[in-house]
Amino acid sequence: MARTDDRFRSAYNKLLDICTNMEVGGQLPAEVVLAERMEVSRTIVRSALHKLDAENLILWEGRRKTLVKRPDKRHRLSQSESLPTGEELEKRFLEWILRFDVPAGTSLNIAQLSRQFGVPAHSLQAFLSGLSRFGLVERRAKGGWILSGFTAEFAVELSDFRLVLEMNAVRHLLSLPEDHQIWGKLKEIRKEHEDLRRDLKDRYHDFSTLDEKFHTTINSVVKNRFVVEAQKLISLIFHYHYMWDKRDEQERNAAAIEEHLDWIDAVLAQDRAGSEEAVLNHLRRSKETLLASLKNHKLG
Amino acid sequence: MARTDDRFRSAYNKLLDICTNMEVGGQLPAEVVLAERMEVSRTIVRSALHKLDAENLILWEGRRKTLVKRPDKRHRLSQSESLPTGEELEKRFLEWILRFDVPAGTSLNIAQLSRQFGVPAHSLQAFLSGLSRFGLVERRAKGGWILSGFTAEFAVELSDFRLVLEMNAVRHLLSLPEDHQIWGKLKEIRKEHEDLRRDLKDRYHDFSTLDEKFHTTINSVVKNRFVVEAQKLISLIFHYHYMWDKRDEQERNAAAIEEHLDWIDAVLAQDRAGSEEAVLNHLRRSKETLLASLKNHKLG
DNA sequence: GAAAATGATTTTAATTATTAAATACAAATT
DNA sequence: AATTTGTATTTAATAATTAAAATCATTTTC
Numbered sequence: 263m264a265r266t267d268d269r270f271r272s273a274y275n276k277l278l279d280i281c282t283n284m285e286v287g288g289q290l291p292a293e294v295v296l297a298e299r300m301e302v303s304r305t306i307v308r309s310a311l312h313k314l315d316a317e318n319l320i321l322w323e324g325r326r327k328t329l330v331k332r333p334d335k336r337h338r339l340s341q342s343e344s345l346p347t348g349e350e351l352e353k354r355f356l357e358w359i360l361r362f363d364v365p366a367g368t369s370l371n372i373a374q375l376s377r378q379f380g381v382p383a384h385s386l387q388a389f390l391s392g393l394s395r396f397g398l399v400e401r402r403a404k405g406g407w408i409l410s411g412f413t414a415e416f417a418v419e420l421s422d423f424r425l426v427l428e429m430n431a432v433r434h435l436l437s438l439p440e441d442h443q444i445w446g447k448l449k450e451i452r453k454e455h456e457d458l459r460r461d462l463k464d465r466y467h468d469f470s471t472l473d474e475k476f477h478t479t480i481n482s483v484v485k486n487r488f489v490v491e492a493q494k495l496i497s498l499i500f501h502y503h504y505m506w507d508k509r510d511e512q513e514r515n516a517a518a519i520e521e522h523l524d525w526i527d528a529v530l531a532q533d534r535a536g537s538e539e540a541v542l543n544h545l546r547r548s549k550e551t552l553l554a555s556l557k558n559h560k561l562g
Numbered sequence: 563m564a565r566t567d568d569r570f571r572s573a574y575n576k577l578l579d580i581c582t583n584m585e586v587g588g589q590l591p592a593e594v595v596l597a598e599r600m601e602v603s604r605t606i607v608r609s610a611l612h613k614l615d616a617e618n619l620i621l622w623e624g625r626r627k628t629l630v631k632r633p634d635k636r637h638r639l640s641q642s643e644s645l646p647t648g649e650e651l652e653k654r655f656l657e658w659i660l661r662f663d664v665p666a667g668t669s670l671n672i673a674q675l676s677r678q679f680g681v682p683a684h685s686l687q688a689f690l691s692g693l694s695r696f697g698l699v700e701r702r703a704k705g706g707w708i709l710s711g712f713t714a715e716f717a718v719e720l721s722d723f724r725l726v727l728e729m730n731a732v733r734h735l736l737s738l739p740e741d742h743q744i745w746g747k748l749k750e751i752r753k754e755h756e757d758l759r760r761d762l763k764d765r766y767h768d769f770s771t772l773d774e775k776f777h778t779t780i781n782s783v784v785k786n787r788f789v790v791e792a793q794k795l796i797s798l799i800f801h802y803h804y805m806w807d808k809r810d811e812q813e814r815n816a817a818a819i820e821e822h823l824d825w826i827d828a829v830l831a832q833d834r835a836g837s838e839e840a841v842l843n844h845l846r847r848s849k850e851t852l853l854a855s856l857k858n859h860k861l862g
Numbered sequence: 863g864a865a866a867a868t869g870a871t872t873t874t875a876a877t878t879a880t881t882a883a884a885t886a887c888a889a890a891t892t
Numbered sequence: 893a894a895t896t897t898g899t900a901t902t903t904a905a906t907a908a909t910t911a912a913a914a915t916c917a918t919t920t921t922c
Contacts, residue, residue, distance in 0.1 A: 265882050265905040292896055303884045308898090325891075325896060372875070382906075383875085384684070388691035395695050397787040416787075423788040430726045487697040487716075488723040492788060565876040565911050592867055603913045608869090625867055625920075673903060682877070683904085 666711020
């Protein structure tokens with residue numbers, strides 16, 4: 263067999279819905295109209311109509327499509343569940359690498375991984391060749407893929423790259439006019455940090471989310487597809503590391519909150535040198551945490 | 563048929579070479595040894611030996627592989643020419659977009675493009691999904707690809723990104739010790755600029771190469787896979803634009819040479835503010851040139 | 863009898879063939 | 893004349909197929 267008929271099945275079921283909302287004896291609209299309403303090509307509409315006709319639910323003569331009988335549950339076609347999206351796949355793949363400490367140099371088995379992640383092999387391959395741009399995987403000459411890996415080196419380079427991007431974002435930020443909405447947002451986030459600091463003992467798990475929100479907000483002032491794309495990867499990796507490295511979580515988060523607050527204050531005060539200092543300070547520590555967690559992970 | 567037997571054919575020819583360098587009546591080495599020497603799996607070695615046996619070039623009994631006759635040209639298998647590499651494909655694809663001004667929003671026909679570029683459809687798809695990370699193409703929900711395009715917006719964002727990266731490189735550069743090899747290289751490049759300036763009338767076409775060399779040198783101080791990857795794309799696109807936009811080439815190049823010299827001098831003088839100014843100045847003009855060339859291209 | 867080499871089998875992945883779906887075009891009906 | 897339907901063509905997703913690699917078991921040789 264070739265491609266799946268998922269598209270046909272879901273279209274057919276939609277058509278049953280349309281029939282259910284009609285009087286027996288009524289006329290179905292024209293093929294083009296149905297195609298447009300169902301967001302599908304006329305070819306599919308026609309095959310679905312053929313099936314309706316064959317099931318004696320409609321009488322189809324030329325352009326007359328008369329409803330003979332209201333369809334019921336028995337007529338519905340079962341659907342295979344929808345595939346995970348690209349982002350879903352990305353998450354699962356990184357989760358797999360980080361969670362099981364897949365070592366650098368591991369050769370990736372497309373067939374097995376595609377089964378494991380429940381995606382067609384061919385779409386996994388497309389995904390990997392996307393990742394290869396970021397140097398996380400490599401294509402071997404002989405064929406096949408290897409995980410060039412989540413090494414300490416990778417982490418250092420990723421962190422350094424992050425520093426370049428976020429420093430740039432902060433410099434942009436400082437040049438924005440006073441009435442820009444970013445200032446209000448930053449003040450809100452500042453308050454959220456203070457709230458969390460107050461209840462840290464009970465809520466220190468919430469920091470991961472707040473951290474992501476903070477960095478996303480800072481970076482949102484840079485409207486640039488390359489920066490945005492790179493930051494997606496960065497935040498994904500840092501986020502997952504936060505999730506699995508639970509040692510000293512409360513202390514680490516307490517320190518990070520203070521660093522964020524210094525950062526926000528310096529920016530709000532339009533203090534250029536102070537801001538850059540705060541960025542450096544926070545990201546340097548963040549990098550060290552990432553590296554330390556990598557090492558411990560490997561040992562454990 | 564399934565996959566090609568290119569690998570087998572080239573291995574077989576290599577094996578013929580090995581036989582040619584042997585005495586008739588001599589023994590071929592063990593399969594594992596051959597496999598290692600030919601950088602190929604034992605499976606291929608065995609099929610090649612089978613063929614040698616069938617052609618009566620060797621007598622193969624168990625682990626005795628006796629050379630019966632020296633092979634000659636007639637025995638060689640013809641090979642299909644090797645496919646374009648990934649980089650080759652990248653170049654051709656960008657060339658196609660820029661050269662024919664393929665407009666943004668064009669839907670890409672995989673089958674046709676793969677014929678045009680002479681690569682298997684499936685490897686083109688892998689390539690496109692790599693490019694989609696940079697937002698040059700997009701995958702449609704229904705399937706298929708669209709060129710989200712080499713628009714003015716894309717050019718602006720690419721230029722801005724370039725500015726961030728090169729500014730970062732220059733800051734790194736200024737922190738390097740006096741005995742670092744980069745200083746010698748920069749002095750050499752400075753001289754090349756002066757030489758070219760002197761003979762500009764006759765040699766102004768040479769600037770494109772020198773430009774690439776200059777920027778590559780500057781960026782070489784940043785050892786970071788993300789930066790390196792991004793710069794590949796940047797230099798490719800700027801390079802191609804230089805190639806096709808020939809208006810005022812000599813004047814533009816003369817101006818650019820002066821900007822480069824200012825840049826180099828400021829850096830050599832360890833003048834931080836002056837260097838940043840020079841970078842800004844050159845890259846701003848470069849961006850404007852790129853934009854202007856885009857607009858003119860569209861009109862012409 | 864241990865090491866090395868070969869033979870057979872299983873697993874993996876590149877490519878082609880096949881089929882679903884989309885698109886384009888021609889004919890027919892209102 | 894404007895829709896609507898019927899037919900043919902094109903495109904692309906997936907499964908089947910086959911080359912190549914990897915693994916395991918057996919045999920040979922020293």
